[in-house]
Amino acid sequence: MAFTLFPREEKFFLMFEKQADLIQRGGIMLNKAMQDSHYDESLVNKLFALSKECDDLTLTIIQKNQETFITPFDREDIQQFANAADDIVDSILNLARSAKLLKVKKKRDELSRLGDTIEKSVTRIAEIVELLKNKKQATAILKSCHKVKRFKNEGELILDEIIPEMLNDNDVGDIFRWKEIIDKSRELLRYCEKFILIIETMLIKLV
Numbered sequence: 001m002a003f004t005l006f007p008r009e010e011k012f013f014l015m016f017e018k019q020a021d022l023i024q025r026g027g028i029m030l031n032k033a034m035q036d037s038h039y040d041e042s043l044v045n046k047l048f049a050l051s052k053e054c055d056d057l058t059l060t061i062i063q064k065n066q067e068t069f070i071t072p073f074d075r076e077d078i079q080q081f082a083n084a085a086d087d088i089v090d091s092i093l094n095l096a097r098s099a100k101l102l103k104v105k106k107k108r109d110e111l112s113r114l115g116d117t118i119e120k121s122v123t124r125i126a127e128i129v130e131l132l133k134n135k136k137q138a139t140a141i142l143k144s145c146h147k148v149k150r151f152k153n154e155g156e157l158i159l160d161e162i163i164p165e166m167l168n169d170n171d172v173g174d175i176f177r178w179k180e181i182i183d184k185s186r187e188l189l190r191y192c193e194k195f196i197l198i199i200e201t202m203l204i205k206l207v
Contacts, residue, residue, distance in 0.1 A: 012072050013133040015061050019085040020129035022054045026092040027122030034115030037108075039099035047093040054089040058082045072133075077202045084195040088122075091191050095184040102177040114158045114185060121151040121192050128199060138203055145196045155189045 026047055033039050061082040065075055073081070128144045131137040159182050166178045 010133070012061070012064065012068075012078070015057060015064070016081070016085075016129050016132060017126075019054060019057055019061075019082065019089075020126040022050050022057070023085060023088050023092075024122045024126040026050050026089050027118050030092050030096055031115035031119040033096060033099070034111045034118075037104070037111070039096055039104065041100070044093070044097050044100055047089075047096050051089050051093045054086050058086040073202045074205055077198060077205070080198050081195070081202065084191065084198050087191045088125075088188070088195060091184070091188040095181070095188055098180050098184050102180055104177055104181060108162070110158050110162050111181075114155055117151050117155045117158065118188065121148050121155075121189075124148050124151070125192065125195065128196075132199070132202075141203060142200065145200050148196045149193055152189045152193045156186065159185055 029043060029046060033043050062079055065071060065078045065082075071078060124144055124147055128141050128148070131141050131144075162178060162182060166175055166182075
């Protein structure tokens with residue numbers, strides 16, 4: 001039987017993993033839309049359903065955190081963890097919703113690359129969360145956290161490539177559309193980084 005880091009409250013880890021699964025599923029859906037430059041009502045509805053599911057799960061985690069005598073991590077960190085995961089799912093929805101409302105149809109190589117970066121980030125996040133219950137994986141977790149930070153920086157650089165061309169565009173409406181997409185994309189990348197920083201804090205406190 002594998003030695004686990006926290007023999008207490010396995011249900012917490014199951015809920016953490018469910019949140020991470022919602023993050024990954026949302027990121028994969030978003031990447032598909034970014035590859036195809038197709039943001040329709042069906043996509044938004046699917047992401048909205050994920051967001052609602054994550055909202056409910058976040059509330060369950062917070063309630064269990066308050067009711068449980070012994071928790072696997074610091075109570076404040078668990079609450080921040082759950083809320084940060086929820087923020088990522090909401091941010092994925094907000095980006096897709098903005099792209100749909102603003103009728104972003106022009107296919108850009110930068111958005112295709114950004115979509116790949118987002119999918120890599122959420123996939124890595126899901127892998128990290130799955131390892132949280134195993135103490136022997138602490139070093140691997142921290143290395144993976146570093147990779148998510150690199151994905152965030154990679155995404156920021158891709159977005160920076162759009163700005164010069166956007167400013168040279170004579171279509172004011174198009175400039176507004178792309179500024180909104182850039183802002184929502186940066187928000188998503190930063191929420192992913194924030195989530196990772198919380199995980200690092202959780203692990204450091206256990207040393």
